Amino acid sequence: MTEPDLTYVFGGRDPIAEVLPGQVLLTSTEDCFGGAVLSIDDLPSKVCQGRFNPVTGPFQVPGAMPGDTLALHFAAIRPARDWGMSAVFPHFGALTRTHATAMLHEPLPERVWQYDIDTTAGIVRYRARHSDYTVELPLDPMLGTVGVAPPGGEVRSSIVPDLHGGNLDTPELRAGTTLYLPVNVPGAMFSLGDGHARQGQGEVCGVAVETAMHVTVVVEVLKDTLTPVPRIETDHQLISIGVARPLEDAFRGGYHDLVLWAAQLTGLDVLDAYQLVSQAGRAAPGNVCDPNYTMHAAVDTAVLHGVTGYGGVHRRLRDVGRTVPADVLETPPGTAFGTMR
Amino acid sequence: MTEPDLTYVFGGRDPIAEVLPGQVLLTSTEDCFGGAVLSIDDLPSKVCQGRFNPVTGPFQVPGAMPGDTLALHFAAIRPARDWGMSAVFPHFGALTRTHATAMLHEPLPERVWQYDIDTTAGIVRYRARHSDYTVELPLDPMLGTVGVAPPGGEVRSSIVPDLHGGNLDTPELRAGTTLYLPVNVPGAMFSLGDGHARQGQGEVCGVAVETAMHVTVVVEVLKDTLTPVPRIETDHQLISIGVARPLEDAFRGGYHDLVLWAAQLTGLDVLDAYQLVSQAGRAAPGNVCDPNYTMHAAVDTAVLHGVTGYGGVHRRLRDVGRTVPADVLETPPGTAFGTMR
């Protein structure tokens, strides 16, 4: 991963490459520290030069226009290293004063943790700093940050989640899922990064198990199709992501979209959908530390008589993703990509 | 269930019965409508006379004193009817203006849904009101409201969740779990009710699948033991429940307690525990509609090297609960109870 392929914002940057609708993109991402934290003695406040959360991109999708929806199916998200880093650092996280929640306390101390990542065993290994406690946690790779250029000519820091996606920091964004984002500018101009070997729900200390990733994405454009909030589809679930502060507004945003999406797909009256989703819905915080909080609302498609979103595009892209030869998936890719339509 | 056994507040009421530490309580609860909603034509605003959420109790536990912890192990929570009711009603729920979130819109219309409950098949059946859409959802019985008398001489509506428990409305409070609450007054004076045949995470419309329940509870008192927030223990998880508005404060409250609880049980330094729980924690909203919001934070005890809370009381109570003969469990009980120590 070379610096020219990394950016710290969504919007306002020239594309590093084109990906056609229907193509499969094989690319790589750096960790949220730009790879600068190499040991537990590398304090992010010292070694990162104030720059956090680089993303790879932007990628331009010819033909994508405002009013369309960009569908990104994550065929694979594989750790590119056998180690990951996490940290507690000043003015970040949910259990400390921050720039947004200003208080008179001294900040919490800064500390770094290094994890082993074992992709074969499917685990990440935590090691305490102040004792010899260790424990293995399930490996569950995801991307914290995937987004498009925002509307209105805005350029947003990659730290920020909003309706253009960005730093959603939800564990739901794992391999096998399709992310839907609105297209706001010609070419969509999507970027991705901030891989997590795993993350707790809410990312309470503000930092996950951060690592570089190899990512395989099937790209599609759904013409003249609006997507009001970032949405994820899995083989069995519809997921809407609310992005707001305070957290109840993120909760509202996710469920509001899910109720209307479910009503649209099933033909249910809106109040009937509201009732059904109230009993069947699941919700969890993605992050409660970024400039906007995120919270997803999900429902099993079985509850909705097996509907699929956007006319079944998730299943189609999933099947495309499965055609990528294993040896291609195993090749550390740079930003190579190939047509798989 | 007769009215004298029901109350609409926590605190300030004479006990309806005593339960000794170590005893098993077999009792029943009414639904949140006091059983007054019998068909989809019974609008709660009309038939409930402004009274909602009756709880059965209070039960006095001799010997329980302020500074102790009350442990309630739910050996069984079984629907007492083959139907449940839900509703959307004015000024309640997360996607509508409420008394707390005042707006100039007209309220949403009032509507009732009736569900079939099939305990043998383990399902509840949803039926749309404006179409013939039906679907089966998994039966997952829980109690929405369990609490003790609050501290400071307060008497709180059963609608309110707070540190004394009350209307926590979390699906995590199902059979097989142990709830820990602080004892604030001599005898603890606990009550329970508000059974849900199932509930979505966040209870977005404000009402679950409400039904009467038969409940079997093993009661224990942990002397000189503080419990800062309501906690739940299962065979595999520690759960802390945050209760606050805005929702991020409920999130903070749950995780803050979980971090300190995990640190205490494992001997981990607090920042080491903060880091570990950040990667392993799960969180979900219970309700985002009551006067306080609730959100739980949970961690698998496997991550904590298999620790158990409170010296293993959960496992001990669970084993006691398993000794209750099935035919006793099957007997609709009123408020009968027997010693099982």
Next chain:
Amino acid sequence: MTEPDLTYVFGGRDPIAEVLPGQVLLTSTEDCFGGAVLSIDDLPSKVCQGRFNPVTGPFQVPGAMPGDTLALHFAAIRPARDWGMSAVFPHFGALTRTHATAMLHEPLPERVWQYDIDTTAGIVRYRARHSDYTVELPLDPMLGTVGVAPPGGEVRSSIVPDLHGGNLDTPELRAGTTLYLPVNVPGAMFSLGDGHARQGQGEVCGVAVETAMHVTVVVEVLKDTLTPVPRIETDHQLISIGVARPLEDAFRGGYHDLVLWAAQLTGLDVLDAYQLVSQAGRAAPGNVCDPNYTMHAAVDTAVLHGVTGYGGVHRRLRDVGRTVPADVLETPPGTAFGTMR
């Protein structure tokens, strides 16, 4: 002030005296520390035995019934001492972690400040603790806590503000104003206390310049008259008080009521009133530290063509208050009272 006249809750207590509608009540209140903080070396956490915010009452108003409004006109609020106390203490205040906003920081240190109160000069004198800095601030006496018994059989701590009034902590509650509260139980059962020699808007550290007060109140009951939120009327303003968390919900609650109140009094269409109040309204936080936050919304009655609330009761009570002989007002009163109708 003797202990029997003090209580720490609203609701559930027998009255200490009766006050007839139209009577003038002369009474006294203790400070929020119960008078136990006598010097800067008396730390509240040590000397207050965990009890804060005593109020004088409850007073029963014969004839007041649920559905009525209680009007309390504050003819005089006079410091009963020539000193006041303030403090910063752990887990309280807006710029520190609290029980509701849980964080992992150590709490801020506890510290007490003593103020001189000079009623003749109309000033309170601040003295720094860590230097010899002093400054005089305008004396502006107010009551932090005035409320009635809450509805639904609840008993609420005097620390809590809600729709029954209570710990509103707004500087707007000074002499010359009329407070309107809903009557929830027969006799209304109102109590008052928590005098502040002055308070900043928002009470950011959580404690004002606390002192005992002599209070003269003209009491009236408005039959069959609903008051949705606590309201204050002055000679020139209508004020509605929102009580909620998060703070924007308190903001909404105050303005929502003010818009509807203005529409009702002027005959303006609701959207026309919304527009007018949007341009003419003033708003400020009362407290951002109590279990509920408060925020008032105000509009000059001149903007509303000189309307008065509740048929002019404020002006009538104000005129009654002015008939109280000065020597009576100057007499430290205990809980004496006399008819002034």
Next chain:
Amino acid sequence: MTEPDLTYVFGGRDPIAEVLPGQVLLTSTEDCFGGAVLSIDDLPSKVCQGRFNPVTGPFQVPGAMPGDTLALHFAAIRPARDWGMSAVFPHFGALTRTHATAMLHEPLPERVWQYDIDTTAGIVRYRARHSDYTVELPLDPMLGTVGVAPPGGEVRSSIVPDLHGGNLDTPELRAGTTLYLPVNVPGAMFSLGDGHARQGQGEVCGVAVETAMHVTVVVEVLKDTLTPVPRIETDHQLISIGVARPLEDAFRGGYHDLVLWAAQLTGLDVLDAYQLVSQAGRAAPGNVCDPNYTMHAAVDTAVLHGVTGYGGVHRRLRDVGRTVPADVLETPPGTAFGTMR
């Protein structure tokens, strides 16, 4: 005002002109509708083409570098028209569902109000839409939106307030005040607009009395001087502006900065300053409708022994502003400007 001088973002635009430190800028601003709402029949959703809140700029200040502070003294803010417009429109305002606070209600209807502005009499005249009610309100001109280019390469919509200023929407930003903003990019690149003939505190319906303005600004750069949040200084007050959601975080942000600023200027210990500001502080919401909420915290400099911020720059710029000849101030200026150092 020609379109080339207007922009809808902060950051990422070439300057329209240079202003040297010490110079006086005479410029004009359009209203938030871009001047497109000319009568009560012009619905913003129809006539504004989805573009709101144009600002004039950016102006480049040679020599201003990151780490400096930009001081903008508003010598004059004069309505450029004898009419202003306001509106209620869908999904905007504090008492309606919005994109951030999603609900299932239909939006409130859209409606426009036209005000007369009489600069000689110093009034704006409100006219109801659904009756013949009119009333005069005091003219109190202010700028809703003044900001610099944000840090980190971001480009932000002019609708958004944040630490770079932007859509602060506080009535405190009137003539006679000095606004301090951090410089984030070389040249500072400031823009201004969104004039309000007057605005209520909190801007509850989301729209003030919007009008074009002639603005006279004295510009200064304070080298190597950090400004953590937008600050305003008047002849008698220090004001810090908190920008965040939820509203209590904006409250915290304003008071947190004010406490530290007061401590720095007076030499008071931080807790001593916290205590003093708690008793003397004033606070009010600016907007509770924009993507971030704003709330100011203020203290009289008399309370701080007459200190002035930034070494007295406010008084110096104020004196410069007073040297501008009245006939220059009266000349509608385009974007003319002249050196006044």
